[in-house]
Amino acid sequence: MRVFSALFALFITVLVLPASALAQGLIRDAEIEAVTRDWSNPIFEAAGLRAQDVNIHIINDGSMNAFVTRGQNMFLHTGIITNAETPNELIGVIAHETGHMAGGHLARSDDAIKKASRPMILTMGLGILAAVAGAPDAAAVIISGAQKNGAVTFFAYTRVLEAATDQAAENFMEATGQSGKGLLNFFQRFRYNEVFSGATRYPYFLSHPLSSARINALQTRVDSSPYRDVEDSPEDLHKLKMIQAKIVGFLKPPQTTFNLYPETDTSQPARYARAIANYQIASTKKALEQIGELLAEEPENPYFNELYGQVLFESGKADQAVQYHQRAVELRPDSPLLRLNLAQALIATDRADNIETAVGHLKRLLLQEPGNSFGWYELSVSYERQDKLALAKLATAEQAYAMGDYLRALSFAQRATIELPQSTPEWRRANDITLVIAADPRIRRQIAQSRQRRPRH
Numbered sequence: 021m022r023v024f025s026a027l028f029a030l031f032i033t034v035l036v037l038p039a040s041a042l043a044q045g046l047i048r049d050a051e052i053e054a055v056t057r058d059w060s061n062p063i064f065e066a067a068g069l070r071a072q073d074v075n076i077h078i079i080n081d082g083s084m085n086a087f088v089t090r091g092q093n094m095f096l097h098t099g100i101i102t103n104a105e106t107p108n109e110l111i112g113v114i115a116h117e118t119g120h121m122a123g124g125h126l127a128r129s130d131d132a133i134k135k136a137s138r139p140m141i142l143t144m145g146l147g148i149l150a151a152v153a154g155a156p157d158a159a160a161v162i163i164s165g166a167q168k169n170g171a172v173t174f175f176a177y178t179r180v181l182e183a184a185t186d187q188a189a190e191n192f193m194e195a196t197g198q199s200g201k202g203l204l205n206f207f208q209r210f211r212y213n214e215v216f217s218g219a220t221r222y223p224y225f226l227s228h229p230l231s232s233a234r235i236n237a238l239q240t241r242v243d244s245s246p247y248r249d250v251e252d253s254p255e256d257l258h259k260l261k262m263i264q265a266k267i268v269g270f271l272k273p274p275q276t277t278f279n280l281y282p283e284t285d286t287s288q289p290a291r292y293a294r295a296i297a298n299y300q301i302a303s304t305k306k307a308l309e310q311i312g313e314l315l316a317e318e319p320e321n322p323y324f325n326e327l328y329g330q331v332l333f334e335s336g337k338a339d340q341a342v343q344y345h346q347r348a349v350e351l352r353p354d355s356p357l358l359r360l361n362l363a364q365a366l367i368a369t370d371r372a373d374n375i376e377t378a379v380g381h382l383k384r385l386l387l388q389e390p391g392n393s394f395g396w397y398e399l400s401v402s403y404e405r406q407d408k409l410a411l412a413k414l415a416t417a418e419q420a421y422a423m424g425d426y427l428r429a430l431s432f433a434q435r436a437t438i439e440l441p442q443s444t445p446e447w448r449r450a451n452d453i454t455l456v457i458a459a460d461p462r463i464r465r466q467i468a469q470s471r472q473r474r475p476r477h
């Protein structure tokens with residue numbers, strides 16, 4: 021074991037990156053997640069991993085980075101998505117990261133990464149996230165605790181390990197009938213940039229060092245692949261442009277979006293980006309008009325329906341929003357985030373029948389994503405409106421637990437245990453939360469610390 025550790029240390033050296041690597045927090049978006057998931061799953065399977073066991077997290081950060089941590093977590097910065105010229109490039113990077121994951125070259129998760137890999141944030145659509153970013157309470161949960169730490173420790177792989185991982189990535193690309201050219205192009209393009217602009221903009225190449233030998237070895241391997249000249253489908257190219265437009269529209273200042281996607285560009289991604297930017301500057305009428313046009317072109321697009329519903333919802337028209345979110349869920353019933361948006365709109369109508377329907381949707385999505393703190397929050401709101409206060413307390417306990425706020429989780433779980441009828445499944449769950457928290461020494465320490473910090477009155 022000691023020998024192994026010593027060898028492993030040769031491969032991997034410590035690298036400290038600015039906190040910006042995680043400071044922007046995780047984001048959730050049904051469309052971006054669906055697209056990256058569809059492209060990643062075949063690669064995961066080719067690597068012998070169970071695709072459903074690998075978590076993909078998107079970090080709102082324009083710098084270019086991708087990394088993996090223990091627990092089969094893959095992190096993609098929005099910057100790596102927007103910098104990819106083709107899906108093949110992005111899939112190549114994902115294949116390389118999968119190589120690290122399958123090879124067990126995982127960064128030892130320090131606290132910051134552990135925090136980021138847990139659902140610490142309110143889980144919500146990208147647009148809703150952007151809309152609440154100005155509110156301090158919401159921002160506090162959106163931004164991960166990492167920001168306070170100043171620096172995040174990552175591990176830099178050695179060039180030798182990088183070359184081996186490229187070969188693994190190429191194996192996965194071949195096994196799925198895809199070309200390795202994208203990964204090669206990506207390296208060549210950024211190698212040149214990196215030399216002249218300083219590497220800080222490209223944290224990816226700090227942890228994944230490039231070298232001529234590495235690039236040459238990949239080149240040889242890519243050239244010998246029978247799939248070398250396989251191109252991305254027009255549909256996949258379009259999907260990449262759409263998620264890039266969405267990232268820019270939601271996360272860049274609107275003026276930047278209008279500059280990057282000028283009126284003269286009448287492509288669908290450009291109109292998507294401008295519609296989102298108009299929504300960002302509260303030009304609701306214009307945004308609805310533009311999304312309405314997209315929707316007329318593709319009524320079956322779940323994400324156009326979602327966005328139209330979202331703009332209506334944000335402008336206080338929950339009643340009208342419901343049908344669009346409903347349609348989005350019908351088109352993608354497997355998407356927990358689309359269901360969450362629907363539930364949120366239903367609750368906002370404040371009609372008893374709608375709230376009952378919302379509870380059904382929330383329960384279903386929470387089975388899929390038990391750590392979805394925003395889902396638990398919405399469920400607690402629904403139960404409160406229904407005057408089911410003990411259940412509301414249990415849902416609040418679940419929400420706090422999912423966010424890692426154990427003191428609050430314990431307090432609400434204890435109150436729920438007292439109020440819920442004994443031996444029901446809900447009572448047992450409240451009891452379980454109390455027991456789990458009481459049994460974990462790390463959690464006990466956290467509770468003790470936060471009790472000390474709290475001012476006494």
Ligand SMILES: [Zn+2]
Pocket residue numbers: 116120177182185227228
């Ligand atoms: Zn690497």
